[in-house]
Amino acid sequence: xxxxxxxxxxxxxxxxxxxxxxxxxxxxxxxxxxxxxxxxxxxxxxxxxxxxxxxxxxxxxxxxxxxxxxxxxxxxxxxxxxxxxxxxxxxxxxxxxxxxxxxxxxxxxxxxxxxxxxxxxxxxxxxxxxxxxxxxxxxxxxxxxxxxxxxxxxxxxxxxxxxxxxxxxxxxxxxxxxxxxxxxxxxxxxx
Numbered sequence: 001x002x003x004x005x006x007x008x009x010x011x012x013x014x015x016x017x018x019x020x021x022x023x024x025x026x027x028x029x030x031x032x033x034x035x036x037x038x039x040x041x042x043x044x045x046x047x048x049x050x051x052x053x054x055x056x057x058x059x060x061x062x063x064x065x066x067x068x069x070x071x072x073x074x075x076x077x078x079x080x081x082x083x084x085x086x087x088x089x090x091x092x093x094x095x096x097x098x099x100x101x102x103x104x105x106x107x108x109x110x111x112x113x114x115x116x117x118x119x120x121x122x123x124x125x126x127x128x129x130x131x132x133x134x135x136x137x138x139x140x141x142x143x144x145x146x147x148x149x150x151x152x153x154x155x156x157x158x159x160x161x162x163x164x165x166x167x168x169x170x171x172x173x174x175x176x177x178x179x180x181x182x183x184x185x186x187x188x189x190x191x
Contacts, residue, residue, distance in 0.1 A: 021036065051083040051084065059090055100112045
């Protein structure tokens, strides 16, 4: 099963990166299979340090900003317990992991990871259709170079209706940022 969340990783100079990621997880959350694109900073960091932290979050505005490169600074963190890493203070749960194997024979590197420590900060907000719609829209926004514009915009129309009906202020702002990003991305692809 894929569980969407966010990964903090660091390079050898201890510079941190935050990126949305949906690893394959087992039911017990003891193993993660991460599949970052080879060109991503997350991939490079995980190759360098072979550890990171996966976070279960419900803040779709934070996830959106990270997905589209609009994160102005790293959010508040505290030190991980078993690895050299950072835990998001706003996360619901976190999973510190170590990379056991790396296969970069494809466009997306496959990294097998073992969870070495986990923690809980607070309860997950709960199921909200707007949060899920923004999550789907953020995933689509990162694929503008792969999905034809008409197809993506059709999906956005459906997601926008869900956001209009069920969103709070954070989800509304996140969806607006995503719509602006998609418009710019397709304009750049056409120029």
